Amino acid sequence: MDINFTRLWMARNLLRTSNLGFSIFFMWEIIVIYHSVFLVSLLPALSLVGYLILTLPLGYVLDKISKSKIMFLFSILTFVIYATLVLFQSLYLIYGVDLLSFMLYMGSGDAYYSSIKELVTENELPKAMSFNAVGRAASEIAGTIMGGLSAYFVPKFFPVLLVIISLSCVFLSYPIKQDEKNKELFQKTYSYHQVWKVIRLMLPLLLLGLVVNGAFTALDVYSSALFHQILHVSAIYYTLFLLTFSIGAFVGGILGGKVSEKLIDERFISIITSAFGFAFVLIAFLRAPLLESTISFMIGIGISMVNIPLETLMMRVIPKRIMGRTNSLIQVFLMGSSPLMAIFYGFVATLIGIVNVLILVGIFGVLLGIPTFFVIRDFKKVKESDVEKLIQ
Template sequence: MTPHAAQANKTVRAPLGASYWKLWASSGLSNLADGVFKIALPLLAIQLTQSPVLIAGLSVAATLPWLLFTLTAGALADRLDRRKLMVWSNLCRAVLPGLLVGAILLDWGSLWALYVVALMVGVAETLYDTSAQSILPQVVHRDELSRANGRLYGIELITNQFIGPPLGGLLVALGVVAGFAVPAALWLVAAGGLLLIRGSFRAEREHTTTLRFDIGEGLRFLRNHRILRTLAVMTGVFNFASSAAFAVLVLFAVGPASPMGLSATGFGLFLTTSAVGAFVGSIIAERVEARLGRSASLTLAIFGVALFVGAPAITDSPYVLGPVFFVGGMLIVLWNVITVSLRQRITPNRLLGRVNSAYRLLAWGTMPLGAAAGGLLAQWLGLQAMFAIMGILTLALLGLMPTLTSKAITAADIQS
């Protein structure tokens, strides 16, 4: 074989496969439902209260399951068929907004009803997302994980942040019922799409064990792996800061008395700037990772997230914040593609659900804490002071980068 032919063979990519693209399409529908639902909730909530603490409480309720339920979700993802868990999770999410629509029509709607529905949707989301990240190495080859994750992030972000928010704003403007009926229907269709994927996606188990033992095994694996443990802590700080910022962003952006002065529809459109950036990031992440290396790419992402959450402290201009959110969205996806793909490569398949859940306990369990902190800090110090604090907190993560050298990351990848 000539050197030229050998090089050509190296650049040939294996197809991702029909099962992957069915998963991709279903994920797009599910995340479109997420995008509509998550914009409809705060837009309805600000019609009931203007309290930063109460508005932030909605984000606390939606993300609390990542703190309370995630370890159980991971153990279930390693015990049961992951595809079936995703189907049932979407069916549950389809029912809950329907119940809320019924409550609104019967004039039983209240802020507390929103809290309950947000909490229960969050439980279903925890189970769905843990299963979705764990199923991917069973669908595509290990060497294609960065590309597969990039494509998934692309469709998820287009639907969740690019199409979903403006659609949600438009639907709520047309009528609150529409804002919740549409995501219910989308989750139902997404569940049907998953049924088209053939095969069993249950992880192999050598011994019968208790749920408690399973959870402990996943926690010990993460605790003993320095690279994954560090990434989990850093992602937790990211999510703490971004949850604090986004829990009250609607107060900063929406209404004539707000600093930005946007309408509900304008707020949805504004959020699409980060979605466009995220989509671009999903396309270029694999190439940036190859060009800069994983360590340098992660360092760049820290600056992006700090700018993302901290910029509203110094400006309320949508013409400035729009480009900032674009860059921030792009670099957040770069971080996610690198860290998720690395975790999927390093972790044995039989442990992947539990390690994903243990990781997310640290990485996502901070979200309700961040949302609560954002509401309280905004109440006590003001919105812009809260944004500044979260930007500085994110920059402090640069102190952990000496643990994540290119040499250390490569060694961990090879050892797996």
């Protein structure tokens, strides 16, 4: 793989490590101190607010200037924001840092994903998506360990860890000249109206991604309350549950990299999607922390096996010159759904309880496998040339 791709890949995943560690640490701190699932759900909800403020103008900028410069600037700003936690902490400051840091994290991700087609060849795209799956899982493992163990052993040292990691991102994401090689691709200006045509073409696949990623937010929101209030166990089991999911995703990313092209199969993705639903139902009924973690591991393997073909299908059909704006809107669907669903799950849990919500999500997941088959089958027929004609 290209050395610049590898370097930016490392910076992206270190930033993800710090962001996830922040979320896990403070979700646990808030549930222990305030005993409120709703207050916990505000963390991912505020994240969505920050990203929505940034996404549209950033997408336009990414199609005009060096994407690595954006990553470098956002890494510096993230370092400054995390440094405030070393000085003092309050609930309002935590929410403020959450809003700003997630906004920068997602913006940096937009810059990274928009640059992939400029740094690797089309034949290398499935391998790059596998790299992303492995990196995502590895950073989630590191972030889970950092956030969970810090909450249990050394909570006062946690802000310092955030500062150290964000500083490493600054050094890894220094600007490159690779973007300039593709300067001629960006001479013609395209409006968001034309980009929206591409989004409409991809809408069935994007909605599928929104539903799948949004469903897994239930685990993020409820896991701290599930282990603290229902299972009555320590943060170690909470950490293990999240960690096994990430380990599973890491294993799935490695396995998926070996057979990445074969994963683009509608039958396979449909079966895995329905299996996710059964897993949610099991998590709702089980009362054994170690069995919950085993299921979490299997879910992790499956999610990587699904994300690799989904991301490859989308990346292949988007022309380079509108990658920035298109990717920004895609991330609103795929990543922005999580904070939105978080506050929804937090509210619904206060009405019908955590266990009942998990059961309903599981049933929905089982049924989702049916439309998934047809969505993947139809989108496999779309080519980049079709998109080029659409935006002319």
